[in-house]
Amino acid sequence: MSEYSFKEAVCQETLACYSEKLFAGTSGNLSCYDRANGLIYITPGSYPYEIMKPEDIMVIDIDGNVVEGPHKPSSEWRLHTWIYKKMPQVNAVVHTHSPYATSFAVVHKTIPVILIEMVPFIGGDVPVADFGVPGTDRVGETAAETLIEHERNACLMANHGVVAVGDSLPRAHVRATYVEDAATIYHHAVTTGMDIHLISEEDIALMKKR
Numbered sequence: 719m720s721e722y723s724f725k726e727a728v729c730q731e732t733l734a735c736y737s738e739k740l741f742a743g744t745s746g747n748l749s750c751y752d753r754a755n756g757l758i759y760i761t762p763g764s765y766p767y768e769i770m771k772p773e774d775i776m777v778i779d780i781d782g783n784v785v786e787g788p789h790k791p792s793s794e795w796r797l798h799t800w801i802y803k804k805m806p807q808v809n810a811v812v813h814t815h816s817p818y819a820t821s822f823a824v825v826h827k828t829i830p831v832i833l834i835e836m837v838p839f840i841g842g843d844v845p846v847a848d849f850g851v852p853g854t855d856r857v858g859e860t861a862a863e864t865l866i867e868h869e870r871n872a873c874l875m876a877n878h879g880v881v882a883v884g885d886s887l888p889r890a891h892v893r894a895t896y897v898e899d900a901a902t903i904y905h906h907a908v909t910t911g912m913d914i915h916l917i918s919e920e921d922i923a924l925m926k927k928r
Contacts, residue, residue: 719752721757721777722772724750724752724757724759724775725759725772725773725775726772727750727759727887728748728749728750728759728760728761728772728775728887729770729771729772729774729775731748731812731887731888731891732748732761732767732770733767733770734891735748735812735814735891735894736767738895739816739817740812740814740815740816740894740895740898741767741814741815742815742817744763744764744765744766744767745815745879746813746814746815746879747760747761747763747792747794747798747813748760748761748810748811748812748813748887748890748891749761749792749795749798749810749811750809750810750811750886750887751798751802751808751809751810753809756779756780757777757778757779757785758777758778758779758780758795758798758799758802759775759776759777760775760776760777760778760791760792760795760798761775761776761791761792762774762775762776762787762788762789762790762791762792763789763790763791763792763793764793765789773788774787774788774789775787776789776790776791776792778791778795778799780799780802780803781799782795782796782799793852793853794813794852794853794857796853796854796855796857796858797811797813797857797858797861797881798811798813798858799858800855800858800859800861800862801858801861801862801865801881801883803862804862804863804866805862805865805866805883807885808883808884808885809884809885809886810883810884810885810886810887810889810890810891811881811882811883811890812881812882812883812887812890812891812893812894813879813880813881813882814879814880814881814882814894814897814898815878815879815880816879816880816894816897816898816901817898818898818901818902818904818905819844819874819879819880819897819898819900819901820874820878820879820880821901821905822844822846822874822901822904822905823846823874823875823876823877823878823879823880824876824877826846826876826877827846828843828844828845828846828874829843829844829874829897829900829901829904830843830904830914830916831843831916831917831922832900832903832904832907832914832915832916832917833899833900833903833917834917834921834925835896836896836900836917837917837922837925837926838925839871839892839893839896840870840871840872840893840896840897840900841868841869841870841871841872842868842869842870842922843868843870844870844872844873844874844880844897844900844901845864845868845870845873845874846864846873846874846875846876847860847861847863847864847873847874847875847876847881848860848864848876849875849876849877849878850875850878852878857875857878860875861873861875861881865881865883871883871884871889871890871893872893872894872896872897874897880894880897880898882894882897
C-alpha cells in the first residue's frame, strides 16, 4: 500500500467507528502499522471526526516520533506502540469508548462467553486490563500484557474503554464491534434478573478447533 492508501484506510475506519458510536466527541483512536517501513499511521489527537480527512492522519515511528502530519498524534500513541512492540502479529489497533463495554470496564467485570461468536472473533471472554493513566506507558503495558496472557484479540481497559487488535484494520474494527455487541447483550440479560447461561468450556474448545 502507498502512504496515501494507509491514510485513507485509517480515515475510513475511523469515520465508520464514529458513525457506529464506538467513539464519542473526539474520544477513541486507531492506527495501522506498516511494519515493512516502520511507520504507524494514527489518528490525530482531539481532532473532530466530522471534518477529518486522510491528510489529517499522523505518521509516527515505533518510538512515537512524528514523521509526518499537520497535527499532534493521538495522546494514546503509547497504547498503540506498546501493542505493536509486544505482539508482532498485530498490524492494527482500535481503541474505543463504546458505552456498554466501557460500563463493564468501569466496574472491572469481565464479559463472559455468552455468544459463540465471541470465540472466533475475540478468542473467548473479554478480560479487563489493570488501570493505567491515559496517555502513559502503563496503559499500553497493561493492555498488551492482558491480550497476550489471555490470548485475546480484545480486552477492556479498567475505567477507560476497549482495545481491539488485528492483522488488518477491518479485523480490529469488527472485533471492537463484537465487544460492544456482547457487552450490550450481556447488560440486557443481566438486567432481566434471570440466570445467565454461559457457553460451556467444551463448546468453546470445539469452536476453537474449528
